[in-house]
Amino acid sequence: MIILALETSCDETSIAILENKKVLSNITISQILEQQKYGGVMPSLATKLHLKNIQKVLSNALSEAKISPEKIDYIAYTEKPGLIICLQIGKIVAETLSLYLNKPIIPCNHLEGHIYAKFPGLALIISGGHTQIYQLDNHLEFILLGETFDDAIGECLDKSAILLGYNYPGVGRIVSKENKNLNANNLACSLQYTMAEILTKKLKNAWLNSQAKTIIIGGGVIANKFLRDYLTNKIKKWDKKIKIFIPEVKYSTDNAAMIGILAYYKIKLLSSIQY
Template sequence: MIILAIETSCDETSIAILENKKVLSNVTASQIWEQQQYGGVVPDLAAKLHLKNMQKVLKKALTESQIEQKKIDYIAYTEKPGLVICLQIGKVIAETLALYLNKPLISCNHLEGHIYASLLESTKEWKFPVLASVISGGHTQLYYLKKHLDFELLGQTLDDAIGECLDKVSLFLGYTYPGGPVIEKLALRGENTCPLPLTKLNDTFDFSFSGLKTAVRRIIERKKLENNLTRLNINNLACSLQHTLAKILTFKIKKAFNEKKISTVALGGGVVANKYLTDYIQKFLQNETKNVKLFLPQRKYCTDNAAMIGILAYYKIAKAKKAN
């Protein structure tokens, strides 16, 4: 089957074409340079740029895939969650294409797409049950799946997401948005020397990162007052922040292993591009569990993209066909 997928939940205009699970094209127009000056995503600007970029992205996706429009079997799009004004643009384009081509329309959940991104271009399948986590700029959530598409939400952030925490700390330090790559680069030259609070380590699976963000901000402000915000201190603070975030994530994963049967861990979202975090979790799984496979998306599929929506749609279609 040929699936055309559209992703416009935030500031990436993306269209992918898949043949079953194989990615034939995945074209994304990023708005990072336009949004950077505002320190985050401005919804109205994002919507305008989606409209501006959509036609050329669609044309390039079709060209790269070498698929004629009439060969497309399904149109998939991100329905939720995301910026409403941006989601609406993707929905209207998808509905228009589905009507024009007379093809079925598949609505998809953005967060589920991030999780299924770990199966893109993978030769292996998940072994159930699966513990899955979305770690991104807007979300930090933990799910349990006994079978495909059977999502049980175990916990989520009660305030800031991990990515938002990284973005804000980057801005506090005088760097740019997005903050994840900035903090990761600084941390490579630093050491874990700054004690930071391990927030929300209680009996639930929920997360909280606002307290950690505030603690880092106070350290930065104090160092500035002392005229001691040196390059070394900045690097060490970035390294300590990364380490603390990794410990919090691993704490929740360990809690899940203590309470549930788990055969696979699947991670998705922009922050999964951070190698320190994923290496930390991988090391935990190797040391503390037996025969548990960690599934990670390729780096190009960590941030928002339409290929993840396409593969999610593939599994939704397969499930519907099996039910019939």
């Protein structure tokens, strides 16, 4: 089974080709440099850049995977959540390919995709727009246990970076600017540590209630090395038998490979096709 997956929910244009669960290619073009001067993602600019980059990404994904379009069996794309006009780009491209190739189309949830970068277990998603904890008892069965009331962790880090005089994105940045009234270095360190403590506390409460044997942490913010190390070390102290799955950085940020993996399970489990 060959799946072509598209991800355009925010500021990454990404297309992946998968053979069942094996990633043959995962091509992503980020818009960070173009969006920096606005201090965050401007939807209208993001849409223009998706349109500019999508053909190149598609061509490179097919080339790297050494797959011709005719061999594709399914087209998957990110349906929600995300920036509406950005999501529309992926949907239109997916529908066009589906019609042209006469292949089924699989709409996918972006957050479920972050979870399916590694599965199964108790899942913590920390991304630019979402901070959520899910319980996963079976494939495609997601129970939301808790989420932030206001800004997600990623938004807080990015806004803090701007306030301290640094460009978007704030994830993983080392703040060294100081002035007479503020030690920005200490403030940045304290902010990051406090976030890690809160995440650990909430995740541990969820684990104590579920006694999950596997914990998955996904989303763009887990590209932050401090958070990766801090959460990993804390979880290991709860129970040495817990399996911790944190995707590689390239699969932590928005990417089409995770959407392809999610689509694989949706196809396999919902269509009763055996592979």
